[in-house]
Amino acid sequence: MSIEALAETLRAHPSIQSKLAISGATAALGLLASGPGTPGDDAAPLPREGGYDLLAGEGFIPAFVQDDPWFAGWCAVMVNLSDIAAMGGHAVALLDQVWAPDAGAAAPLLQGLRDASQSYGVPLVGGHTNLSAPELGIAASVFGRATRLITSFDARPGDTLVAAIDHRGTYRNYDNFCAALDAPADRLRRDLALLPELAEAELVTAGKDISQAGLIGTALMLAECSGTGMEIDLDAITPPPGVPQDRWLRSFPSYGFLLSVDRQWVNAVCGRFAARGIDASTIGRVTQGSAVTISQSGASALFWDHAHTPYMNLRAQDA
Structure with missing residues (x-):
């Protein structure tokens, strides 16, 4: 599949398209990202x-x-x-x-x-x-x-994108990749505790959990909330054995976070996840602008430009 065809396939998938409903709901409720609770987080x-x-x-x-x-x-x-x-x-x-x-x-x-x-x-x-x-x-x-706090609104151009996903699982149904059901309770609790530890050590600039929109849809939500662009390097993303690339990019993992990290802290962040057996790697960077692009083997394609086509329509600064 060409990089352009992959981008189109991902854009059209129901799990990614479903998030477009958020903007209508927030508008009906009169919610703005600048309001109490910062909708979009x-x-x-x-x-x-x-x-x-x-x-x-x-x-x-x-x-x-x-x-x-x-x-x-x-x-x-x-x-x-x-x-x-x-x-x-x-x-x-x-x-x-x-x-x-x-x-x-x-x-x-x-x-x-x-x-x-x-x-x-x-x-x-x-x-x-x-x-x-x-x-x-x-x-x-x-x-x-x-x-x-780790918020969705603080990613900065120049930051590195780190994806931390537990690969020790299987698909339960649909595109739900579950690594939790066979894990000991102590591991589940301590793995979640990594995130507040990173926040309190001020090692993470911004982040989101990887939602039903998958890794690529979550990157778009994080970019839109922060008012930035993002470049995603597909060569840096390794799905679990036997999982097709397009499915992995739209999958909902039971444990998965996309983090925007200052370059000086990337090794420290990845090391904390690796110490607990969680796959954590750099998959791209935060950029100026509003385009979220994917690249592979020297070719690149636009996945989404949230300035031209709002996604959740919740920005760092409300118009």
Whole structure:
């Protein structure tokens, strides 16, 4: 596949296109990136004495929930904890919202929630349950705290892009690459703790967790929020064995973060992940402008220009 064809394939994929809905929702709610909670970040940071309170929430596509209810319950915990870690925080507690036709249908969702809560060591402290709904549904919210933040709005031209992804997994369904289910609980907890450690050591300029839009879509979101461009070197990205390149670029990893790092700290950042068996490598750089490009074997192509075609439409400075 040519580099231009790959860029077009990625642009058109539903997991990347789905994020375009964010701008309509934020506009309807009157939300701006400069407002409380800086919409566009992985969690909403609310300043408090000595740091920040963090709030985040996730809802799930009905087809995903119907296909694998237990895993949907697990993911409701996992993805929220990843959002808190991506902001440089520690999760404190979770709330769940479950809809089901009856208690039997709800059981695997609730078990998945409980199993993940116990594995990650973050308590479920309440929520909402409806047992007269026409189909299964789940959402969850999380509260956390941070001393120093990693945000989506601070990437700087000249920074190096570091992708840290746990390759010790397999696809569970769709493009969800899960490295969490067979991992010991202590490893799950300590791996997430790396992010607040990096934040508190001031080794990271900006970052996001790699979302359902995959590595390439997350790079676009980070670039747009920071008001920068990005160059992604596909030669520097090695998928796990047997995984096609285009699928890996759009995959949602259970543990994956894209970080903007000052060049002087790149080795230190990558070394901390490597010490825990997590693949971390430089995959590109932050640039001036608004173009996110991909390159491979000496050829390059435009993936997206967020100035010409807004993505989330949440910028570092609101127009």
